[in-house]
Amino acid sequence: MAYKVFVDGQEGTTGLRIHEVLAGRPDIELLKIDPERRKDPAERAKLLNAADVAFLCLPDVAAREAAFLVTSERTCLIDASTAHRTQAGWAYGLPELAHGQRAALRHSKRIANPGCHATAFILLLRPLVDARLVPKNLPVSAHSITGYSGGGKSMIAQYQAGGDPKLDAPRPYGLTLAHKHLPEMAAHTGLDNAPLFTPVVANFYKGLAVTVPLHLSQLAPGTTPQQLHAALAAHYEGERFVRVMPLADPDTLAGGFFDVTACNDTNRADVFVFANATQVLLACRLDNLGKGASGAAVQCMNVHLGVDEGLGL
Ligand SMILES: NC(=O)C1=CN([C@@H]2O[C@H](COP(=O)(O)OP(=O)(O)OC[C@H]3O[C@@H](n4cnc5c(N)ncnc54)[C@H](OP(=O)(O)O)[C@@H]3O)[C@@H](O)[C@H]2O)C=CC1
Numbered sequence: 001m002a003y004k005v006f007v008d009g010q011e012g013t014t015g016l017r018i019h020e021v022l023a024g025r026p027d028i029e030l031l032k033i034d035p036e037r038r039k040d041p042a043e044r045a046k047l048l049n050a051a052d053v054a055f056l057c058l059p060d061v062a063a064r065e066a067a068f069l070v071t072s073e074r075t076c077l078i079d080a081s082t083a084h085r086t087q088a089g090w091a092y093g094l095p096e097l098a099h100g101q102r103a104a105l106r107h108s109k110r111i112a113n114p115g116c117h118a119t120a121f122i123l124l125l126r127p128l129v130d131a132r133l134v135p136k137n138l139p140v141s142a143h144s145i146t147g148y149s150g151g152g153k154s155m156i157a158q159y160q161a162g163g164d165p166k167l168d169a170p171r172p173y174g175l176t177l178a179h180k181h182l183p184e185m186a187a188h189t190g191l192d193n194a195p196l197f198t199p200v201v202a203n204f205y206k207g208l209a210v211t212v213p214l215h216l217s218q219l220a221p222g223t224t225p226q227q228l229h230a231a232l233a234a235h236y237e238g239e240r241f242v243r244v245m246p247l248a249d250p251d252t253l254a255g256g257f258f259d260v261t262a263c264n265d266t267n268r269a270d271v272f273v274f275a276n277a278t279q280v281l282l283a284c285r286l287d288n289l290g291k292g293a294s295g296a297a298v299q300c301m302n303v304h305l306g307v308d309e310g311l312g313l
């Protein structure tokens with residue numbers, strides 16, 4: 001018998017992509033809401049409670065409302081929004097996070113998927129904090145460059161309308177230094193404090209890269225770039241969707257520029273360590289709509305259902 005799956009927010013950027021990914025799967029029956037009634041809480045409640053798995057691809061307020069609408073014990077919610085990412089009772093939807101995370105996702109009926117920037121940041125830092133190479137109390141900075149699809153339907157429309165020369169150049173944002181991903185970046189790395197985080201959105205559709213500069217003198221005494229790289233490689237060994245690239249990746253260095261879009265149309269995240277004698281630059285790239293959103297959501301569903309984790313991805 002097929003699993004019943006409902007996407008609340010089926011017309012949005014993330015919801016549409018999840019629909020596309022699941023459409024061809026014989027083990028999934030997609031429940032569809034009448035487009036005219038897609039914001040009607042009573043109609044949504046009916047479908048949410050009929051589903052084995054319901055994806056919430058909604059603004060935060062509507063995602064919180066959806067969680068309240070669910071009364072059925074069988075419905076597993078997978079929330080793509082920011083609403084529940086540090087909330088008790090919700091498992092964090094990053095299977096590669098740490099030992100035991102897949103078991104948590106398998107057993108929880110409430111899964112909060114990470115933000116796109118947060119996914120890349122946490123993939124870089126968590127293994128290094130766990131290995132005690134990066135001290136928990138280190139003040140960390142992080143930068144991100146992202147395609148405009150990360151801003152959802154309204155930002156996509158703004159960029160694609162054309163005619164505004166201000167959108168031609170990259171635009172730093174998050175200038176209040178209070179980006180919505182900061183709480184999860186601290187909570188799921190084990191760092192005492194959130195990073196000073198500076199995202200930049202630019203005029204390309206999708207693709208994202210987070211970079212984290214580190215001074216070796218601030219790390220555990222004697223830490224080398226080789227040790228940082230080895231800790232990442234050991235943590236992600238055998239992972240299907242996280243690839244640790246060679247130390248000071250020769251291909252990237254030969255080209256001279258970092259390709260932010262090289263994971264597009266995949267559910268992969270690529271992890272890099274660049275270094276000189278005294279400094280390290282960690283980098284992680286992914287497709288903000290793939291491992292940063294719909295790919296991660298489908299991967300979590302697969303883990304939860306106990307089917308092949310890469311099905312459809
Ligand atoms: N884009 C990305 O890279 C990522 C996005 N996310 C998160 O996923 C969630 C969805 O994002 P995204 O797909 O980009 O957003 P979009 O703006 O593209 O889509 C959101 C959808 O939700 C619908 N919606 C709004 N309110 C309600 C409601 N009360 N009931 C039912 N439907 C409603 C909207 O309707 P309408 O069509 O009328 O606008 C729209 O179709 C957000 O929380 C976002 O933060 C997470 C990771 C990455």
Ligand SMILES: CC(=O)N[C@@H](CCC(=O)OP(=O)(O)O)C(=O)O
Pocket residue numbers: 080081082114115116117146147148149150151152155180181199201288292293
């Ligand atoms: C370009 C852009 O605006 N990107 C969004 C991130 C989208 C995302 O992954 O985060 P959520 O799941 O938390 O929405 C931002 O920085 O707020």
